[in-house]
Amino acid sequence: MAQAVQASIGDSEFDRDTAVTLRAPGVYDAFLSPGWTIIRAINGGYLLALLGRALGDALDHPDPFSVSAHYLSASRPGPATIRTETLRTGRTLSTGQASLIQRDEDGTEVERIRVLATYGDLDELSDEVRTSATAPAMPAYEHCLGASDGPVPAISGSSEILERLNIRLDPATVGWAVGAPSGKGEMRGWFSLADGRDADPLSLLLTVDALPPTAFEIGLKGWTPTVELTTHVRARPAPGPLRVAITTRNLAGGFLEEDAEVWDSEDRLVAQSRQLAKTSR
Structure with missing residues (x-):
């Protein structure tokens, strides 16, 4: 059965x-x-x-x-x-x-x-942490921009997933939304599920790939389909919104990498990822 x-x-x-x-x-x-x-x-x-x-x-x-x-x-x-x-x-x-x-x-x-x-x-891991990583510097939750706040537009064809996610982006990373991308491969924002479900190790596998692609801030308009994605879950996240920071340092030959960090409400690095993505124009 x-x-x-x-x-x-x-x-x-x-x-x-x-x-x-x-x-x-x-x-x-x-x-x-x-x-x-x-x-x-x-x-x-x-x-x-x-x-x-x-x-x-x-x-x-x-x-x-x-x-x-x-x-x-x-x-x-x-x-x-x-x-x-x-x-x-x-x-x-x-x-x-x-x-x-x-x-x-x-x-x-x-x-x-x-x-x-x-x-x-x-739950069996040691509490010891030795790290040089720091939580992303970004405005408070209420000073970041959601899909209904403008100038962040709904991405064509993406309304379904946007109804299930609560993403508020750092205003410094949304120049693409008004036709003025920064040229930096950076995307930062607050993340949670729209229905209020707290994050757990499984949902972190979604979180690392949930923000708009860094390619938007580089100046590309098409989507960037994932070729390979590796995620490391480092700790069980505390309740509350997560902070996500994604960077791209190299776009070459039509491919780019995206490195993501996910931080919880207790300033702990709870997940990291790297993906290879293909650009489209």
């Missing part, structure tokens, strides 16, 4: 839309919700969280530590299958892989994403 994998926090829209159902050992049924689309493409962070949910059920440890995803073909709303495989189980860490599969109109199976991940237990 199929068994639904229960969400870990309440019954939020994020939890419902990342739910998976165990059909057979290592095989999960999922439904890709159209509510997480950006310009008709499903957000890569949402997809990463969906696979992360399945891996969290399949592996012996609960929390994602390192998740690396290669995006092989464009996912579309509708049914999908996630196939997982446990590669190693140790005392403190488990490693596994997962693939998200959809069927084309002719019934052919197409792999959309392949993930390699290591899971552990964040």
Whole structure:
């Protein structure tokens, strides 16, 4: 009998839309919700969280530590299958892989994403921190700009996901919205889920890929589809809005990198990521 994998926090829209159902050992049924689309493409962070949910059920440890995803073909709303495989189980860490599969109109199976991940237990980590990283300098939440505040416009085709996210951008990173990009590859903002669900390790996989692309502030107008995304979850986030800072230092050959940091309400660096993305004009 199929068994639904229960969400870990309440019954939020994020939890419902990342739910998976165990059909057979290592095989999960999922439904890709159209509510997480950006310009008709499903957000890569949402997809990463969906696979992360399945891996969290399949592996012996609960929390994602390192998740690396290669995006092989464009996912579309509708049914999908996630196939997982446990590669190693140790005392403190488990490693596994997962693939998200959809069927084309002719019934052919197409792999959309392949993930390699290591899971552990964040509650078992030492409290010791030695870091030179500092939280991003940005205005207070009430002085940043949301989608309804202007001059930040709704991105064409992205209204679905914007209804599910509460993003308030640092005014210094929204020159693109009025036709005056800074030329710097920077994007900063406050982030939370619109329905009030507190962040957890799984939702951090969405957070690192939720802000507008840094390419906008470089002066590019097209979207930047993700080729590869690696996320490191460093701590369980405290309740409250998160601060996200994303930078790009090098755009060459039609590709750029985006380095993201996510900080919680207690000034802790709770997640980091790097992705390779393809530019479009």
